[in-house]
């Protein structure tokens with residue numbers, strides 16, 4: 001490979017038959033003691049007008065005469081080589097100074113003298129000084145094993161996006177499993193009831209995290225006592241998930257206080273009180289209708305109930321909130337309660353920081369709440385990973401705070417536009433690479449890869465894959 005030209009931070013390299021590089025590969029350009037790192041992001045034919053005319057002429061000649069052309073100097077094969085030349089478009093990422101990457105690339109490598117070679121991931125990591133204590137093996141980059149470090153997800157906002165069936169949930173399960181193995185606590189809002197599969201291997205035996213993965217279903221494993229939830233969490237739920245008017249909420253908490261004083265606070269006691277309480281009929285209607293939703297959700301129990309701090313024993317745990325089979329209202333109630341309770345516990349330092357994985361969060365979290373989760377909750381110690389196939393469902397305010405993006409394939413132009421504008425890498429790279437990414441491969445961008453985008457083939461999983469759509473026609 002040789003350098004052909006440079007425009008801005010972009011180099012064009014010419015490649016002959018045997019030179020090969022895939023989109024996303026890193027190359028090292030060495031020129032008399034200096035070197036720079038570039039990344040291939042696109043590949044094209046070498047095309048000039050005269051070359052195209054040549055090709056057309058030859059085709060015309062071939063088509064009109066069956067005889068072999070007289071070519072004693074073997075010019076034909078030479079010109080075929082030229083026609084097969086390819087251009088690699090590459091972005092200049094960094095210079096190498098004293099064995100370390102530096103961002104100032106103010107020199108121009110020689111077209112004649114400089115040598116271009118592929119840079120192995122290991123060499124790149126060494127140049128970057130990318131290392132850590134808690135590795136998360138993701139799969140392969142090129143033909144080398146590739147891992148990121150849990151430290152780079154810790155305290156960070158991560159987005160996993162890509163079109164349907166591209167492998168987002170698979171990657172997210174891999175992250176959850178490894179985080180738990182490293183002793184972290186993870187809460188997952190699961191819309192397809194699929195993360196429960198982390199408990200089992202595909203061959204039916206128990207997975208290494210079997211005992212540390214809890215599946216909580218609203219109304220079944222996940223029932224909370226009113227007392228444990230506290231007034232603030234319930235108030236948030238009434239307001240945000242059940243649209244309870246302020247006047248009715250006030251009455252509700254008058255009843256709450258009254259029962260609490262009598263030490264008989266419970267879901268049934270509230271029901272009785274709502275019916276007999278001396279209030280305006282409109283307010284009573286509002287209370288009764290909400291009360292029925294609350295009761296039928298079975299989210300609250302008077303006896304015992306789930307306690308997050310008890311579930312979070314040393315050694316790590318994943319709490320999977322299965323929301324595949326419950327209604328939208330119950331989803332919103334659940335999310336509201338779980339998040340408020342977790343923030344409450346974190347505020348009181350009753351639990352360590354936790355990782356939150358939210359699948360398709362726009363389906364159960366108000367948009368205004370997202371920013372809250374990201375900014376305020378991050379402050380308390382809730383570190384979120386959003387998983388979505390709708391990049392435009394996430395607001396720009398959130399993209400501005402994102403630390404890591406795992407980008408799977410998008411072919412739809414409007415999705416590509418969106419993601420290339422907001423992602424942490426330059427839009428040429430994102431557009432070109434993401435458009436042609438095969439299923440199960442992603443472009444990792446941001447902190448976890450030290451801001452040098454890497455194409456990763458995500459490893460297959462040993463754990464059971466649940467959550468596949470039920471089909472009528474069996475294969």
Ligand SMILES: Nc1ncnc2c1ncn2[C@@H]1O[C@H](COP(=O)(O)OP(=O)(O)O)[C@@H](O)[C@H]1O
Nearest residue numbers: 164165166167168169170440458459460461465
């Ligand atoms: N790296 C991978 N290796 C093996 N199977 C995978 C991989 N990634 C995804 N799959 C499988 O492909 C299907 C779709 O993946 P999934 O993660 O559910 O897609 P998404 O969440 O993006 O819609 C699933 O059946 C999953 O098990």
Ligand SMILES: [Mg+2]
Nearest residue numbers: 165168169170
């Ligand atoms: Mg999914």
